[in-house]
Amino acid sequence: MITKKQIQFLTSLQIKKYRNEHGFFIAEGEKIAEYLLSSSYKIESIYATSEWFKAHEYKYDSSVNLYEIKANEFERISGLKTPQEVLIVVAIPINQLELNSLKKGLTLIFDEIKDPGNLGTIIRIADWFGIKNVICSPDSVDVYNPKVIQATMGSFCNVKVSYMLLEELFLWNKFLPVYGTTLIGENIYDCDLKKDALIIFGNESRGINHLLNKFISHEIKILSFNDNLLKAESLNISIATGIVCSEFRRRT
């Protein structure tokens, strides 16, 4: 049985303001729980059915609060259309990004990414391609937004998402090539793509902020193979990210 106070607390975590106030976010579902329980994330509490607890005999830290609830109670606390059998409250980690860690490997950078489904899908792509860091401008969607967490399918446990002023990042960078995905860049299939690099993607509707252009060392584009006058003007940002990551990884 869950109390009114618990329901209030859990539903408040759907909203960024309250997540920051309390220092917690929620993650739901079997797959994401599997990731979380083998990660270094600090778990505050687990709400699950007795069946789920029986099937998952983890050694929980004694500080984790376990609440056995009925399947039909999930709709009162879940943010999902089809609630799952487990909901976990997780402490928002305080982990400063160590910029020097970016010197090896690829880092994906997003200027004002707004759609939670896109960011979640992008984190899943980063995980697939073994990319450890994603950096977003401060006005981007919050990674702890439940829709982002859900769309990652757990991959947020393998990818570090940081928020910072992109100007600061680029002013720090004296080492790495900066690839910018635009509609007028060089054909990506013909470019020299480095294995240590920063790759920046623009906002869903307006592309990369022009104030950042001066930091881009290589403009690249995904070629369209359609000669129609009226045709897709761009690819969805997560699709572009997938193709660009695949191209970088294919060569290295």
Next chain:
Amino acid sequence: MITKKQIQFLTSLQIKKYRNEHGFFIAEGEKIAEYLLSSSYKIESIYATSEWFKAHEYKYDSSVNLYEIKANEFERISGLKTPQEVLIVVAIPINQLELNSLKKGLTLIFDEIKDPGNLGTIIRIADWFGIKNVICSPDSVDVYNPKVIQATMGSFCNVKVSYMLLEELFLWNKFLPVYGTTLIGENIYDCDLKKDALIIFGNESRGINHLLNKFISHEIKILSFNDNLLKAESLNISIATGIVCSEFRRRT
């Protein structure tokens, strides 16, 4: 001013049963309207603001019904969270797929694709890469679902989406290689990819129906570059489609 009957009719088109009964679907927004008005789709009526009509002095066919409505009336007829300034009622075309037209070029095939956002995004990818045909199994999401239409951003006007039993399609096929995207196939980066081919993608959660396996001539996979024990098990189906299309096009 719109009547109650109009509102009833328009909102009924959100549902497949009524779309098929009436033979119409709806499409909303500036960009999609632009595509539609220069396409061969038969337009039944246009609901738009006076500003939109002023800015778009097309030569409408006399059979098209034009309704000038106020911006705030759109929320009563729109399926969108943020209604646009134009909503178009379009006749569902009756255009049989001519199988022989598949002999040239690439065709994307989907076995039981369920998510409207995914199908819409895939149509946009097909448009980008100049792929004319998408074929879905009959149990897939309806292309005229407003969420699919919206996610295509207009690209449905350039790509023909057909529904048929995939067994029938493969029994017809005596000519083309059939590439199946699986998690155990050959590394796509090393494969010989033909420019005339059928490419089949499985359902979002269970992959390709095993009854179709015998029709696949080449199993391909997108390599993961992550050695973690726990990592993304798969890519979102639209991401996989984007990467596969890019690989096929890059080589031809």
